[in-house]
Amino acid sequence: MIIEFCVHGDQRGKLISLEEYSSIPFRIKRVYYIYGNKQSIARGFHAHYKLKQVLVCVNGSCKIKLDNGINTEIVSLERPDYGLLINELVWREMYDFSEDAVLLVLASELYDENDYIRDYDKFLKIVKG
Ligand code: T46
Numbered sequence: 001m002i003i004e005f006c007v008h009g010d011q012r013g014k015l016i017s018l019e020e021y022s023s024i025p026f027r028i029k030r031v032y033y034i035y036g037n038k039q040s041i042a043r044g045f046h047a048h049y050k051l052k053q054v055l056v057c058v059n060g061s062c063k064i065k066l067d068n069g070i071n072t073e074i075v076s077l078e079r080p081d082y083g084l085l086i087n088e089l090v091w092r093e094m095y096d097f098s099e100d101a102v103l104l105v106l107a108s109e110l111y112d113e114n115d116y117i118r119d120y121d122k123f124l125k126i127v128k129g
Pocket residue numbers: 030032034043044045053092094105111
């Protein structure tokens with residue numbers, strides 16, 4: 001789901017403010033950003049048991065493939081005023097990063113390797129019950 005953020009703009013430029021439980025629909029426990037990616041490289045290839053995240057391409061562009069075990073969808077992120085909400089139990093792959101891409105991620109949980117599902121067949125078993 002794409003969330004369109006409110007842009008505060010004036011003659012000086014633009015400003016976007018993100019707040020938990022408002023523009024971001026969960027408590028923000030962690031922020032990280034991904035940059036300096038090679039264009040031919042894809043990242044992700046996992047889902048999370050619990051984690052919800054909002055991804056914002058604050059500079060440049062990239063594509064995100066989302067898969068809930070039934071449907072797949074490709075989302076192009078290329079606007080700093082658009083956030084992509086990824087809920088739990090969604091397989092994601094990020095690719096086609098522009099050289100200048102900076103992907104900011106707001107996360108609902110602290111980093112926990114045990115929350116990752118890195119095996120696609122295991123992911124399918126979990127979502128299909
Ligand atoms: C996700 C997508 C969108 C940490 O130490 N702390 C952190 O908070 C994170 C996110 C990563 N790391 C370490 C773990 C690895 O040694 O950074 C290294 C690269 O992480 P990873 O291979 O998981 O990166 P991506 O780009 O495949 O996935 C990341 C997030 O991990 C993941 O939750 O949804 O971005």
